Amino acid sequence: MLTVGWTATAAELPPTGASSCSGCHAVSASLQTPVLRLVGRPAADIVTAMQQFRAGQRPATVMDRIAKGFSDDEAAAIATWYAGQKE
Amino acid sequence: MRLRPTRRAFLTQAALACAALSAAPAFAQGAAGRVVVIGGGFAGGSCARALKRLDPRITVTLVEPNAVFTACPFSNEVVAGLRELREQQFGYDSFPAAGILLAKQAAVGIDPQARNVVLADGSRLTYDRLVLAPGVDLSWDALSGYNEAAAERMPHAWKAGTQTELLRRQLAAMQDGGLVLIAAPANPYRCPPGPYERASLIAHYLKTAKPRSKVIILDPKDAFSKQQLFQQAWAQLYPGMIEWVPLSAGGKVTAVDPAAMTVTTDFQTYKPAVANIIPPQQAGHIAELAGAADRTGWCPIDPVTFEAKLQPNIHVVGDAAIAGAMPKSAFAANAQAKVCAAAVATLLAGGTPVIPKLINTCYSLAAPGYGISVAGVYQPQNGLLAEVPGSGGTSPLDAPAETRAAEAEIADGWFRTIAAEVFG
Numbered sequence: 001m002l003t004v005g006w007t008a009t010a011a012e013l014p015p016t017g018a019s020s021c022s023g024c025h026a027v028s029a030s031l032q033t034p035v036l037r038l039v040g041r042p043a044a045d046i047v048t049a050m051q052q053f054r055a056g057q058r059p060a061t062v063m064d065r066i067a068k069g070f071s072d073d074e075a076a077a078i079a080t081w082y083a084g085q086k087e
Numbered sequence: 088m089r090l091r092p093t094r095r096a097f098l099t100q101a102a103l104a105c106a107a108l109s110a111a112p113a114f115a116q117g118a119a120g121r122v123v124v125i126g127g128g129f130a131g132g133s134c135a136r137a138l139k140r141l142d143p144r145i146t147v148t149l150v151e152p153n154a155v156f157t158a159c160p161f162s163n164e165v166v167a168g169l170r171e172l173r174e175q176q177f178g179y180d181s182f183p184a185a186g187i188l189l190a191k192q193a194a195v196g197i198d199p200q201a202r203n204v205v206l207a208d209g210s211r212l213t214y215d216r217l218v219l220a221p222g223v224d225l226s227w228d229a230l231s232g233y234n235e236a237a238a239e240r241m242p243h244a245w246k247a248g249t250q251t252e253l254l255r256r257q258l259a260a261m262q263d264g265g266l267v268l269i270a271a272p273a274n275p276y277r278c279p280p281g282p283y284e285r286a287s288l289i290a291h292y293l294k295t296a297k298p299r300s301k302v303i304i305l306d307p308k309d310a311f312s313k314q315q316l317f318q319q320a321w322a323q324l325y326p327g328m329i330e331w332v333p334l335s336a337g338g339k340v341t342a343v344d345p346a347a348m349t350v351t352t353d354f355q356t357y358k359p360a361v362a363n364i365i366p367p368q369q370a371g372h373i374a375e376l377a378g379a380a381d382r383t384g385w386c387p388i389d390p391v392t393f394e395a396k397l398q399p400n401i402h403v404v405g406d407a408a409i410a411g412a413m414p415k416s417a418f419a420a421n422a423q424a425k426v427c428a429a430a431v432a433t434l435l436a437g438g439t440p441v442i443p444k445l446i447n448t449c450y451s452l453a454a455p456g457y458g459i460s461v462a463g464v465y466q467p468q469n470g471l472l473a474e475v476p477g478s479g480g481t482s483p484l485d486a487p488a489e490t491r492a493a494e495a496e497i498a499d500g501w502f503r504t505i506a507a508e509v510f511g
Contacts, residue, residue, distance in 0.1 A: 012141055013433070013441070017464070019137070019425035020446035023418050024497070026504040033500030034493075061482075061494050062448050062462040069444065069464020069478030 015077035017070055029087055038082040046079035047072075119144035120215040120435040123204050125194045125373055127151030127179060129158070130405025130420035131220030132509040135187045137428035145432065148188040148212055150204065154178065156510065159278060160417050161502055162247040166255050167288035169455060175247055181511025197377040199398050216431045217401045218393075219379060219386070220424065221371025222246075223277045223415070226384070229367040230270075231342035240345035241362040244285075245277065257361045258289060263297040265360030268350055270340045271306045275385065276368045277406050277415045279312035280461070284451040285363070287317065290325040291454045302329045303359075305352060307339040312414070313451060313459055313481055320453035340364070370407035377401055385409045390467035392430035392440050393423060402427050411471030412463065419447040421505055442467060444475070450498035458482075458494030 025038045038046060052058035053067035060067075070078070119142050124135045127149055135149045156177045164170035182189055190212065196205035203211040225243060227234045233241070244254040258267065267289055271282040286302050293300040310333075311317075321329045332338035337354035343364055344350075350357045350364070369375075369384030379386045379395035386403040387396040393408065395401045404427045405420035413419045422445045430440035448462040463479030465472040482494060 013429050014425075016441060017444035017446070019429065020422040020444075022425075022508055023421050023446070023505050024448060024501050026507065028507055031504060031507055033504055034496050035500050035504070061490070061497055062460055065462040065478060065480045066446055066448070066464055069446070069475040074444070 015081050016074055018078040018081050021078070021082070027085075027087060039085045039087055041082060043076070043079035043083040046082060047076055050075040050079070119146075119432075121146045121148075121213060122216050122218060122431060122435075123148045123150060123212050123214040124218040124220060125150045125204065126220035126222060126371065126405070127153070127156055128220060128222050128405065128420065129417040129505065129509055130222070130424045131218065132156070132179075132182075133421045133424035134218050134220060134404055134428050135182065136185055136509065137425045138432060139186050141428055141432040142436070143186060145435065146188070147186070148190055149179070149182060150190045150192070150194045150206070150212070151179065152191060152193040152207070154191070157247040157251075158417070158502075158506065159245075159247045159281075162244070162251050163281065163285045163288045164452070164455075165247070165251050166244060166258070166285060167292040168255060168259065169288065169292075172248070172252055175251075177506060177510035179510070185511070194373050195376075197373065197401075199378060199401060202400060215400070215435060217377070218424075218427060218431065219371075219374050219377060219395075219401060219403045219407060220405045220420070221373045222406045223368040224371050226367040226369050230340060230364070232345065233343050233364055233366050237343060237345040238364070240348070241343060241350075241364045243365050244363060245281075245365050245368070254361070254363055258292060261297065261300065261360045264299040265297065266357070267293070267300065267302045267361045268357055268359035268363065269302065269304045270343075270350060270362070270364045270366075271304055271308070271311070272365050272367050273307040275409075275415060276365070278449075279414050279416075280317070280449065280451045282306075282365055283311055283313065283317045284453070286329050286331075287320060287325070287451075287453045290321070290328045293328065294325060300328075300360075303357070304329070304331045305338045305340050305350065305357075306331060306333050309333045309335050312449075313461055315484055316459040316481055317451075317453060319484060320457060320459070324454050324457070368406075370403070374403060374407050379403055380407075381409075383409070390470065390472045391442055392434065393427040394430075402431060409471075411465070411468075412474045413445065413447055413465050413472050414449060414461075416447055416449045417505060418449060418501070419445070421509065422446055445472065448501070450494060450501060452495060452498065453491075456495045457488075457491040458496070458498045459491065460494055460498070 053063040158175045192207040203213045242254040244250040342351045374380040393402045404423040406415040426443040459482045464475040
């Protein structure tokens with residue numbers, strides 16, 4: 001499988017929507033910002049946060065507005081992918 | 088490529104890499120292909136990096152003649168004396184370490200049939216896929232009397248750099264009681280809330296330094312980005328200092344005269360002390376040379392791959408693209424670039440790109456510590472990028488000061504995060 005370029009690449013492609021997140025959520029641990037890092041965070045934490053943002057049950061600045069653009073399945077895929085990422 | 092190569096050295100390397108790959112279609116050989124990215128801003132820099140990260144075997148060449156990139160987001164703080172221009176500036180030293188070849192000269196032509204880019208020194212870069220990220224060009228003479236010479240007297244400051252500092256110096260030199268006039272452009276243009284953030288931060292400066300002065304915004308529009316939030320902030324922070332003249336009240340500027348320092352609308356002629364003229368814009372010129380721009384001056388794109396509708400194998404990201412509901416912002420440019428990179432890597436490997444979703448978040452400062460935002464989530468719909476129903480929107484009206492302060496802090500964090508992602 002690894003000899004076929006596409007297959008190797010496919011494994012690395014972030015799921016739908018995930019690549020936008022790093023505009024605000026820093027990948028690098030050396031960057032100090034008020035926004036939580038997603039890299040390596042437990043998937044369940046991210047899923048819960050997205051559900052709460054969408055439901056207006058969690059204090060938010062922009063994430064309440066952004067979470068409403070993603071389904072549960074999409075949020076779960078993004079969460080799983082970030083949980084498996086390393087810096 | 089640990090050491091920064093000389094221009095000739097890396098061009099030779101790039102040429103050798105191209106020669107080695109040009110014998111046959113790249114993926115048929117098991118190689119990943121050659122991508123040339125033109126433009127080293129938020130869109131192009133992001134795309135080059137994302138491509139190399141997704142598939143290190145892709146030969147990625149970034150074409151950028153400037154040694155230093157000067158970022159527009161937060162440059163209104165420079166205008167208002169709240170920040171220094173050097174805090175807006177980033178170099179390209181980290182790109183070679185990421186495996187990206189740098190061609191430090193301008194692209195002066197594209198041959199879509201032969202799939203190569205002509206550089207200023209006459210050399211050519213062959214590509215399997217080309218990504219154009221040229222940003223905007225100002226449309227000189229689209230507004231009567233406004234050309235490059237006029238901009239030395241009436242700065243646009245819409246491309247960050249010497250123009251930003253010129254506007255700042257003019258404001259600093261202005262007498263108390265002077266009129267600052269901002270001519271906003273019609274849609275579409277880079278950074279939709281930018282003229283109104285600029286008016287806010289200039290008013291912030293004038294409020295303490297020159298309190299008898301006034302800001303007038305002449306606008307060829309009857310509505311603008313984050314309008315209610317800005318107008319609420321102006322009423323709270325700068326009562327009587329900022330006047331917005333919409334299209335319906337005669338706000339459309341028809342001519343400027345830099346020698347006389349006059350700005351004319353259909354209804355009257357203004358004689359400001361400082362005139363900030365933000366002219367109409369279009370995609371950077373290389374997009375037109377590539378045949379990727381349409382009669383509007385912008386580039387229609389496929390919303391899944393960002394491939395130009397007018398030119399196969401050429402993709403357009405960032406401000407130059409017609410991205411439907413997505414605004415021309417640095418955040419959008421970065422998000423588009425990453426989606427485009429995934430599509431290009433997939434296409435080079437013979438796959439089918441997936442339907443993307445993209446986010447935009449755009450912060451403005453009405454004053455230091457007073458941040459407001461618009462956010463959105465976008466997906467392809469009817470050949471354009473459309474907002475996902477029910478998502479997005481602006482900051483709440485009538486929010487407490489803590490909310491505005493939190494958004495200002497996050498805005499600052501966003502800038503440092505995106506700058507680090509793109510420039511290392």
